[in-house]
Amino acid sequence: MKRFQPQPGFVVQAFRFALDPNAAQERALRSHCGAARAAYNWAVGWVTASWWQRKAEATYGVIEADLTEWRPWSLPALRKAFNEVKHTDPRFASWWEANSKEAYNTGLANAAAAFDNYAKSQQGKRRGKRVAAPRFKSKRKARLSCRFTTGTIRVEPDGRHVTLPRLGTIRVHEPMGKLLARVQAGAARILSATARHERGRWFVSLQTETARDLVRVARPDAAVGIDLGVKILAVMADSTGEIRTILNPGPLDGALKLLRRASRTVSRRRGPDHRTGRKASKRWEKANTHRNRVHHRVANLRQDALHKLTTAVAAEYGTVVVEDLNVAGMLRNPRLARQIADAGFGEIRRQLAYRTRRNGCRVMAADRWFPSSKTCSGCGVVKAKLPLHVRTYECAACGLVIDRDDNAARNLAALAAACTTGTGVAGDQDTAKVSKPRGADRKTRATRHDRKVTAGRAGGATLPHQRQTETRDRTQAEALTLW
Known part of the structure; x- marks a missing residue:
């Protein structure tokens, strides 16, 4: 394999492949994504705790100089604080070693970005709809995603397997010949990998620095x-x-009849009830899987x-x-x-x-x-x-x-x-194109x-x-x- 030599014509490009993990690997993937969500929730709670404390102290008549200091939300500060509490915090002490450190870093990085977006939105430096303060992610609704930036990340020589830190070698659903040829020729270098669960299956996105020639249009x-x-x-x-x-192919219009039928079937089954702790029946899970398959096809x-x-x-x-x-x-x-x-x-x-x-x-x-x-x-x-x-x-x-x-x-x-x-x-x-602050283009009624x-x-x-x-x-x- 040739040594990678970056050139001026190199660009950052992602290659996305579907994965076929076995049962043990899928459990490990879900554990890593859950660890990222737990780290994100911890960061949100750790930062906002100082906000609520300052608000409570202000109601007691405490002067501004004596209020509790603001907790920083930069990624280095969150990393330092998390590394200090992960050994003693009962939420992480018993299981944090089971996952890669990149899983927790993913959640902390997402929390830092969320607080930055919130601050810029409040200051009028961010275009678009006003962003609310970060909130806790639900276990049932959060997207399963985990990003790896360090450790062993490589494409195996057979072109049908990819190796990720702490997860081992996972089979890829489709061949990776094009990316493998670039890596072996020294024309590409893998920077990071992101494992994500979408539309009923797992995917891996490999971010690479690769040579890409300018393709002239016809x-x-x-x-x-x-x-x-x-x-x-x-x-x-x-x-x-x-x-x-x-x-317009209109995939949703063509599948509405199937979706209505599948939704009626799901509604007739005994589904989960999170208020009482009732679990879903096997027939409900089977019907829900069929309905999700229709959504994924659309x-x-x-x-x-x-x-x-x-x-x-x-x-x-x-x-x-x-x-x-x-x-x-x-x-x-x-x-x-x-x-x-x-x-x-x-x-x-x-x-x-x-x-x-x-x-x-x-x-x-x-x-x-x-x-x-x-x-x-x-x-x-x-x-x-x-x-x-x-x-x-x-x-x-x-x-x-x-x-x-x-x-x-x-x-x-x-x-x-x-x-x-x-x-x-x-x-x-x-x-x-210059990004303008909120309200810069607002017109009067006249x-x-x-x-x-x-x-x-x-x-x-x-x-x-x-x-x-x-x-x-x-x-x-x-x-x-x-x-």
Whole structure:
């Protein structure tokens, strides 16, 4: 085996494989994941205990200088405190030696990250929904996961087994020939391994530092706009005017009948009752396993469809433009929440982000308020209103009649084409996206009203690349975000 020599072209990449552990190995895996959960709960309780103590002392009239000191939540501080109490704490003293130290380090690292996210969210330094304080993880609901960063982590020479610390050699469900060849040739080095239980089986994810050459796309000068939908998963229009339609497989809709039947069977069995301590019957466990198998198949079918779509897009086009959809807000619609969740809009954007980086392409997100559906792709006139049930776009100015989704995809492709041809925001393509504090983009009521009136005026707006004024570059900079 050649010695690993990192080069400038090396990247961090994960290889995920399914495991086939025996009964003893599965018990050990569950023990390690349980140890990670126990360490996480200990860290949360240890840190928050000082919070409650300070709050109680303040009610007694204790001055600020005399209050109990804050306990730190950094990973080194949690490690030091845990190593001091694990020998004497009755929650760990009798069994902590049965698992690898990496199991406890996983829980402590997760707790440190949770407290950091909470602090940044409270200070307005973290985007997205406000994060609550870390809470204890339930034994019944916590995800089974454990990460190994030290010790013996290797792929066996036969390519069908992987060795993990304290767990030994575990058989892999699928061959690991590609990763093994890279490791033996000195083109890859394993950094860490994460064992996780998902969808009814165990997986191992090997994080490696490996050589990865830049794969050129088939059409580097072509741009494509992608309009996502429910019945039709994606409508893609490239810069040449060609339109492709990808139907939504709808794995959940196809399995609803089976799920209803399986759920009725489970409800008729004697299930567990955690309040009284009653255990589930064998027939309930068998029925619940069958129902879970249906859920796992739905998730696998959805994942397969999304991976195939994003792989095909990232391998063909040099520039991809998608909409900045408010998926969280769309899921609040009780009529469409299930279909939107089944389509996986957020997962498509996430996969496009990392896949295009591998091929040297660009992914741009159109502004959330860009009227891609209301704008005529022929003349650029913007309709005042276009209800969702109207699936055909009819332009009163030029007489264009086109499908609503096709029209939106063409408008997105026009934005991408304007940037790739040099008439757009060429100077902003290398600018990193800056994370803004909470509330930085919040508009007043008057601003929102003016924006709706301006965008809804017929003939009052055209596509950026169709304008012949000096404001063209500025408009495109506002409509597109490189990410």
